[in-house]
Structure formats: C-alpha cells, structure tokens
Amino acid sequence: MPIPPGRQVLRFQVGGVPFALPLLAVREIVPVVAGSARGIPEGALSLAERLGLRGDPRFALVLEGAGLPTLLVDRMDGVGDMADAEAFLLPERAVAAAPSPFASVLCFGGALLLELAPAALSDMRAKAPRPFPVSGDLPPSDRELMAERAGRVLAVPLQLVVQVIDPVHLFRVPLAPEGHRGLLHHGRAIHPAWDAAAILGEPASGDPHVLLLLDAGGTTAGVLVDRVLGLSEGEGSNPVRRPPWDVLLAPGNEG
Numbered sequence: 001m002p003i004p005p006g007r008q009v010l011r012f013q014v015g016g017v018p019f020a021l022p023l024l025a026v027r028e029i030v031p032v033v034a035g036s037a038r039g040i041p042e043g044a045l046s047l048a049e050r051l052g053l054r055g056d057p058r059f060a061l062v063l064e065g066a067g068l069p070t071l072l073v074d075r076m077d078g079v080g081d082m083a084d085a086e087a088f089l090l091p092e093r094a095v096a097a098a099p100s101p102f103a104s105v106l107c108f109g110g111a112l113l114l115e116l117a118p119a120a121l122s123d124m125r126a127k128a129p130r131p132f133p134v135s136g137d138l139p140p141s142d143r144e145l146m147a148e149r150a151g152r153v154l155a156v157p158l159q160l161v162v163q164v165i166d167p168v169h170l171f172r173v174p175l176a177p178e179g180h181r182g183l184l185h186h187g188r189a190i191h192p193a194w195d196a197a198a199i200l201g202e203p204a205s206g207d208p209h210v211l212l213l214l215d216a217g218g219t220t221a222g223v224l225v226d227r228v229l230g231l232s233e234g235e236g237s238n239p240v241r242r243p244p245w246d247v248l249l250a251p252g253n254e255g
Helices: 194-199 245-249
Strands: 010-013 017-022 028-032 059-063 071-073 075-081 083-086 101-109 111-116 143-151 152-157 159-166 180-186 187-194 212-215 219-225 229-235
Touching: 010 059, 010 071, 028 101, 028 143, 143 194, 143 219, 152 194, 159 180, 180 212, 187 194, 194 219, 212 245
Parallel strands: 017 111, 187 219
Antiparallel strands: 010 017, 010 075, 028 059, 059 071, 083 101, 101 111, 143 152, 143 229, 159 212, 180 187, 212 219
C-alpha cells in the first residue's frame, strides 16, 4: 500500500551522518558528477561544509519554498514512513549554533536521523558555550560509584546512577559543543552524552566507551569514562573529583 504523501520523508547522508526531510519539501533531486561542477545548480549550498563535515556531493536537493537553498548531499537512502518512526526534540546544548539547523531527531527501527530545518542554514551562527564550572578534589564519601577518565578519579552518588552501559553506541551530532560526544537512544528516549574529561577540565584523550547514565538536575544524561572502578564506602584517603552533577547536567546550563 503506498505511503500517503504527508507521511513520506526523504532519507539521505552527508559526511556519514544520516538526515531526513519531508518529501513534500523537496521539489527535485538532481544527480551531480563527483569532483566537478557538472549538474550542480547555481548557488547550491554544500551541506557538509555548512555543518563542518567532510562530504562527497553526489546529489542536489532542490527545495520547495522561496529563499530556501539547494542542498548538496552525498547519498540517497530512500523514503521512509513517519508512521514507522519516533520523533524526539533535540536535547538542549546538543548544538553550538543558533538557530539550530535541526528540527528534530527521528528514530527508524533503532537508527537515528536528524531532521533538517533548511531555513536556519543561511542565518545560523556559532554559539559560544559556557565552560563547565571547576570542581576540586575531595575525600571519598559513602555510597558512590567511582570511575576514571583522563587519569582522574571521579565520584557519582549512587542514587544518581540509572545504568552503566559498556560498550556504548552514540549518534554523532554535527556542530556539537566541546565535550558533547553524541546522542544515546535508550529506553525510548534520547539522551545527550558528555565526555567526563570536559567536565573535569582535563584534555580529552582516547575513546572512552563506558557510559554512566545519570538522572541529575531534572534531566537524564550520559557521562563517558574510561572505566568504572567500583563502589566506595567512604574508605581510603586518595582524593576524588566530585563534580556538582545537578548543576552540570541541568537543562539551560551550557556545556
């Protein structure tokens, strides 16, 4: 049975990141010749360059609506049915640009796509995030989960820990601020994932693959660490870093 036109979304990729647009918003799809200007409409905008990605344009999307740019994209992935998708708002602080070029996050069978907001691409400007507040080293306390990142030991009150996920698979978001490593789709929700190195004020190194899913500051967010060390019962004299998680992860605080 054909998909009703209002439910169709065009799925495509740029720089290895999957995107979507309502099919009714696309007037024409024009193939272009790789490595040349042949077939590229005049004034076309490279979506990869605009989003800070490395692209290989093979198609031009001519959009419906006055003033909207023609977008150069890498690959066509077909048409999806919105009846088969879940739609989520992009978490706050996931994009260091305003207005955001992304209208929502769509989930098709566990695969995430960013729904573009083409009208924002022309006016979009970089947004400077506030740094994470600095926290000092303190003695261990009772009932905390201890973890390590960038050679530092950090502590999380056990009541904030929702789950430890190892290994974790994250969805990359273009134009993300420093320390934001992507989105986690878990429990039919979307959660931002932050590198604990940025929270600790340490240089990021390696590829942390253990995620602490925390419920703090009125939101649920992930913190990436190198490894989990175990539970503390308040014993030992070695200092640990105990960031103010409620402040750090609360919506509206830039990171």
